[in-house]
Amino acid sequence: MSKKIFRRAGFLAATLAAGIFATSVQASDPIKIGSFLSATGPASFLGDPELKTLEMYVEKINADGGVLGRQLQLIHYDDAGDASQARNFASRLVRNDRVDIIIGGSTTGTTMSAAPLIEQARTPFISLAGAIVITEPVKPWVFKTPQSDRMAAERVLGDMQSRGITKVGLISDTGGFGSSGRTQTLEVAANYGIEILADETYGPSDTDMTAQLTRIRNAGVEAVFNFGFGQGPALVTRNYAQLGIDLPFYQSHGVASDRFLELAGTAAEGLRLPASPLLVPDSLDDADPQKAVVQNYKAEYEARWNTQVSTFGAYAYDGLMLAVMAIEQAGSTDREAVRSALENIQGYVGVTGIYNLSPEDHMGLTADSFRILEVKDGQWNLID
Amino acid sequence: MLNSLFQSRQFGLLVLALIIIVLPFGLQNDFHYDIAIQMGLIAATVVGLNLLVGFAGQISLGHAAFFGVGAYMSAILTGTYGWSPIPVLLFAAVVVGIIAFVVGRPILRLKGHYLSMATLAVGFIIYIIINNERRITGGPDGISVPSLSIFGAELNVFNDYQILGMTLSGTFLWYVLAGVLLLLAVWIAQNIIDSPIGRALRSVHGSEVAARVVGVDTARFKSLVFVISAVYASIMGSFYAHYTGFITPQIASFEHSIVLITMVVLGGMASTLGVILGVVVLKLLPQVLADFQELEMMMFGLILMLTMIFMPKGLLPTLQGLARKYLRKKPEEGV
């Protein structure tokens, strides 16, 4: 018995050692794309489609001959939504795996905790998280593909303004996404002549928000805006319908997926949100340059994974394509060359929007890239 | 003979110092140093927690909150208000000590699971405050922390330093600092354990009523050790914040508290070197399991569960027990 435990302990120690040191063996040939995503944990509905997208397109690009004649090698670690883990994996990517470029950071917290390290290692880093602080002020090596949460707030408030709404109730989750979105909304509301009369929150794993919604309803608002992601907004939507609140209802881009419609069911009828065109590929105007890209991505993703496409996966798609473009333009994986190529990409037509990057703008999207959609008969409809 | 060698205070400290000195020869790059530095800082925290959990037998499921308060006070006071890191670190330790004293007094009257519940509640309340007060703490997205400076000299992980004609990287200097901090933490912890105070603490675990009838004011000693372990956590939280340069409320969360106490139990309660081993294992495990992707969570749970079922006393005490059995066939005399 005791011998067995000894042997087991020895085996464990050997595995531990092997795991840490084995990865330091260098192979010079492939282009190394590093990635840390929240593939599990509370933010997995961001990280999971992002990872699937990266995996399938790296495969596809390699099948098509790679980039600059070299194969791509994806090195991915799952940070489970934990910022400290993300930082450690970023450390591993730049210091141990010595990757050429990093695509990742599903949430603002994981991105921001990894950013200082990656900056220092002078490795190009394309984040897939939303908050405005990632690229403002500009950090030389940090880029991002999603629109900022401020843009989402601006689009929603703009749409409210056009409907003549001036008094709004806000409900957001206390996680990173909702909390940052809430701050942005409160900051820009005045620009649209809108007053936030109620400002409520709920925990990311709460199961009932009727109390908060009752409070908002009693505040005398004309519309309600929910900033959050995950199952929370679906519950808010259901509670909203259940309470019979008959006011215009808005969600953020955080729920822009068909999954949300399934969860919220008929309660979602009539609500609006800002989203990438990915949800309504066929309603796009034929002249719209994004139409083909969007249709393609949706078809390929759904065929490969047999599950519905999500906006978040598209961030990874755009990130990968931008990275590939930059490496091709730089003609090598020289980090400074790739970085400078990245910040000069103009007119890249992606799934999320059309990117025009510059040394001053490391995201390159405008608020217009968000489309306003409305749910009608259980389907997404393009409004604007 | 071997028994006394294992338990002699100098021996443990010596082994640890030796490991810290030899380890750099096995560390191949900055990532390895990075993990080692974090292990050092967390280990020092856990050595403090072990005084409370392992020696005095009081369970805390909210200890990460003290770590978090130290870290956040350092981040906010040095970052937002531009105070100097070391005074802030000491100030934070005092504040955390006071918080621990104030909450400790009433909740340490509780026993067993009720104490776990109360520490969990205190931890949660602190976490919620850090998470919600976005304007001060940066909220769930986190806050960046300036690098550590000692007497005006900045210690940045990313810089190189000329010391005695040698060029040393900031990372290496941090490694030295973390090593020194850990040795200091262990030295102090051992001094406490091996003293009348330590005896009183262990008697609280062994038999509280016996301790009381010989005159030990158990309430006072429980709150003393609660404060000591909270101060340990606060100081190491501050260093951790300066080292990583960015912190999020997760470091104050319930999950992190569970990780900390798991390190104690896994390594071996009431064994100072054991809990350090616990830190090493739990810090390495995610890096090793990272290659298993989808299976990671399942394997982590399984390893944790099996280790605790088959080694309920923890890794090091079990291994020591086995080693003793191998090396000395005769049973102990006088039994």
Add this chain to the structure above:
Amino acid sequence: MLAEFLQYLFTGITIGATYALVALGFTLIYNASHVINFAQGEFLMIGGMATVSLMGMGLPMPIAIILAVILAGILGVALQRLAIAPARQASVVTLIIITIGASIFIRGVAQLVWGKEYHVMPSFGSDQPVRIGGAVMHSQSIWVLLIASILVVLLVLFFTRTLIGKAILATSMNKDAARLVGIRTQLVLMLAFMLSALIGSMAGIAVAPITFTSYDIGIMLGLKGFVAAAMGGLGSGVGAVVGGITLGIVEAMTAGYISSDYKDAVAFSMILLVLFFMPRGMFGSRVVERV
């Protein structure tokens, strides 16, 4: 005004009933073994997820539910036999870590089998909300309350009227004495875990139409259940129910009247307050120190 109050009350009672059911599961296991089972939340998850996935295979709802509950019961027995029983000598903290390890493991397996997404489960009855005095209630909430009440009554009957129930109680009071009078304590412990798993999974199934279900739904519900059980007094069935309902109502009232930001903080402060005045919870046994 009244409508508002009623709304908060209904919300609180619905959430509270769920907490109460989770707390009852804690209580059962605690009573028989003095173990706090941090994997309790996973029973809820198994109940909800298994039902959804079985329904996805085309099974009618009642059969899916029965199979899911049985699955959870087997899991409960397995947990006791494979994880708790071998570690009988372990200390309290060690047992806590073992159950935490078990819960991570179960979650890891569930994630592999069922994926990471949230799933919808249809309500048992109609989807129309019920209106009472200007406030509304999800019709499923009525089901939750109904199931919770029935389970509580059944449990009370079980412990007071059946031999095996009395055996569990006897074991909880004094394991050695119970063994002396011929109670097979290991069997009793197994039974307690099974019952706890059955109750947990039924709770999980009952709330799934309201809360959705996913592989990680058990974490927070499990934690809140522990809070409710401790507040009510570990080992007390009445305490579990009262603790759960109180916790739910406090959360809803705080969110409604004070601050939704701090509703959990207020709930946790209240537990501290309760424990401050009643160190063994509201209905915990007042045990005299024996030396």
Add this chain to the structure above:
Amino acid sequence: MSALIEVTGLDKAFGGVNAVEGLSFSVNAGQVYSVIGPNGAGKTTLFNLITGIYTPTKGEIKLRGESVVGLEPNQLAERGMCRTFQNLQICMNMTALENVMLGRHLQLKSNFLSTLFRLPSMLRDEAACRERAIELMEFVGCGQYVNTEASAMSYGALKRLEIARALAADPKVILLDEPAAGLNGTETAALEDLIRKVAQQGITVVLVEHDMKLVMGISDYLLVLNYGRKLAEGTPEQIRNNPDVIAAYLGG
């Protein structure tokens, strides 16, 4: 000179049941005072009341003229009272010697700073404490166990170890709760010797004991309890001839 311990009108109820009722007695300094009575007579409850582990429902307990009702056990220890337990209360996570050294807790004045940095003053105190503890272990006949883990000792040895720990506190009065329970004949004889030696040092001994031979041999005075009430008190001679006591013991 007034009594060392003076108890008047002591009541203790558990959930409506009186474990001790209307009890009054006093113990003079230097006595070996024994409390006897059938099982469930309330002897251990009485000890728990005197040593501050339980708080009385009613009544007064005075130690050297000072009321000590409501004081914590550790405060009573400071006033020179120490005890042993019927069910052993030994710290199994320590060595035998450390258990006895724990008994000298109140005699050690080391402060926190001298502990943190292991200052010479603290080391000196510790060395003296260790010496005294070894002495006491030899005194009670546990000399061979100095470096043994408490968990590895026999029941009889632990019983004596507990007495050594109580003595380490330099008490004025020591309360022994059934010290002979579970001991064999030789061990009991040794215990009787030990109690005599303790009493000779001027320490008052209060004893709860079932072993009548032991009790009658060493006691100066006895208190007989039955159902929480005083049945009789007096010298061993008086008790032996008391008809109530005989009835209670034979009938009980």
